[in-house]
Amino acid sequence: MLVKNWMSKPAITVNADASLVDAINLLQKYEIHMLPVMEGARLVGIVTDHDLKRASVPDWTSLTSSNERDHRLRKAISEIMTMSPFTIYDNQTIEDTAELLLVHKVSGLPVINQGGKVIGMMTKSDIFRFLLTTIGMGKDGIQIAFELVDRPGCVKEVTDMMRDYGGRVGTVFSTRERAGKGHRQAYIRLYDIDPPSLSRLKEVLNEKVKMRYIINYREKMSEIF
Numbered sequence: 001m002l003v004k005n006w007m008s009k010p011a012i013t014v015n016a017d018a019s020l021v022d023a024i025n026l027l028q029k030y031e032i033h034m035l036p037v038m039e040g041a042r043l044v045g046i047v048t049d050h051d052l053k054r055a056s057v058p059d060w061t062s063l064t065s066s067n068e069r070d071h072r073l074r075k076a077i078s079e080i081m082t083m084s085p086f087t088i089y090d091n092q093t094i095e096d097t098a099e100l101l102l103v104h105k106v107s108g109l110p111v112i113n114q115g116g117k118v119i120g121m122m123t124k125s126d127i128f129r130f131l132l133t134t135i136g137m138g139k140d141g142i143q144i145a146f147e148l149v150d151r152p153g154c155v156k157e158v159t160d161m162m163r164d165y166g167g168r169v170g171t172v173f174s175t176r177e178r179a180g181k182g183h184r185q186a187y188i189r190l191y192d193i194d195p196p197s198l199s200r201l202k203e204v205l206n207e208k209v210k211m212r213y214i215i216n217y218r219e220k221m222s223e224i225f
Helices: 020-030 049-056 066-073 094-104 124-134 154-164 195-208
Strands: 034-039 042-048 108-112 118-123 142-149 168-175 183-191 210-216 221-224
Touching: 020 034, 020 049, 020 066, 034 118, 042 049, 042 108, 049 066, 094 108, 094 124, 118 124, 142 154, 142 195, 154 168, 154 183, 154 195, 195 210
Parallel strands: none
Antiparallel strands: 034 042, 108 118, 142 183, 142 210, 168 183, 210 221
8 A cells, every 4th residue: 555556646736936827727728626736847836726827816896907807817836835744655554644744734745756756646535545446445345343352363253254254355354443342343345245145144143243334236235233
């Protein structure tokens, strides 16, 4: 789960001496929301669609002529960019990215390689894309959530049981967060199990773990316990 495998690439950048119009055109052309700002090969800042809107159209009613509006739009990006932006290396993890986004309250990070070259962007949208892909959204399957006693091999025991009933285990997420003391939450995506086997599996799971919910995406049904 490295940044280089999930980042948006190539990096769409803008020169520091480019105008607001140039940056706005790039955002619209590539349907993105921020641009790393460059001086040659050096990253010097970042500019977002919010920065551009605020700088170019603070209040049209206060501008008395088209010349004033044109003057604002010809302003250089270097005048409004955020300098020394936070960055992330391409060999760091998705978790590192999410932490930086949360801690610094930003919506995206330029990605740099070991040579310091900007090679991509990691945004909140990329994080969401990663999350939806890894949990299997958009595919048929069944998600089962439960809480169980936290001990070595506890999740494997459940996944082995699912396989015994003919299921194919996809993604598995497990955490102690929001679980009772000495317990953990687990979320498993299950495929290729027929309805009778699923019914029997549910009965067995109910006897052994604390069930939270079952969502059957194939049948568009859910059961909350």
